[in-house]
Amino acid sequence: MTEFLSEKRIPIIKMRDYLVVSIQVDMHDRLALELQAQILEEVSQTGAKGVLIDISVLEMVDSFIGRMLSGMASMAAIMDAFVVIVGMQPAVAITLVELGLEMPGVETALNMEKGIEMLEKRVGTKSQKNSKQLQ
């Protein structure tokens, strides 16, 4: 059973400067921790500037997963990557708020499209600033 679970991996897709992670299976605690490690590893290897995490299929997010998501945002921020959580369902948002997990510091977007726009705005302005500084 445990072997079967650990074999199930969530794909992380690199798209230009961003990583796209679409969670399409029910999360359990170990999978969440593995995913966190995997994403950070990928960020350091590819030098991605942004991470999009699509949770539109997740129907249940408990306090552990919520904490993992907000923790990942701060960890990635230290590594200079911007995390956007995309497509949270209303029921999930209500549950998180009722649990008192308001996820401060985590950026959210309604759907993938708006998430990418947001990343482009953030990362784009940052790189523009950098290039101006270099000039």
Next chain:
Amino acid sequence: MTLKITNLKERVEKVEDILSSVAAGDMTARINPDIEDDLTGVESAIDLLINDLTEELEERKKAQDELENKLKTIQNQQETIRKQQEDMLELSSPVTKVWENILMLPVIGTLDSQRTQIMMENLLENIVSTGCTIAILDITGVPTVDTQVANHLIKTVTAARLLGAECIISGIRPAIAQTIVHLGIDLSSVNTKGTLQDAMRYAFRSSGQKMPDEIDTQDNWIGELK
């Protein structure tokens, strides 16, 4: 004194029969003594008792019927009240898309936890289905804001933020601002505006759209140039 009783055995048996039929629920049976002697008094007394019992039973039945009728009316009224409450809950939180990318939810009346729950669900579902990223919550019609109501508002705003939408609260009257500060509620995490107009202007700006009046003046200006 000697007792003068004729047919003692038969008559006692008759009394027994009548009593058992009364006990079984048949209130029509009577002894109707036809011989005058010492036992007649007892027999007619039993008849009288049966008569009294019958009357009492009838009265009680009437009272019970009345009570049942009243209960039915009350139940009907309660059903009506429940239905009306449901209707009110459904009617009380209309979410409308007022402009491109802007949703609006006017809140009228007192906010309790049940109403806010429905309001929140309604708003979030509309945000997802319309894809609007800005929602204006207008509380001009809310008479008082206490800690509980403020808490509900903050929860709604936070939940909307988790979805990726921004929620603006407008229609904060001076009295409400006073109570909020007096109660020590921190609304700094929430974007608040005084009037709906201000909120609309902010929503237009932050979604990169122009207010209709701005477009008009600009067009006129261009027209004058030509």
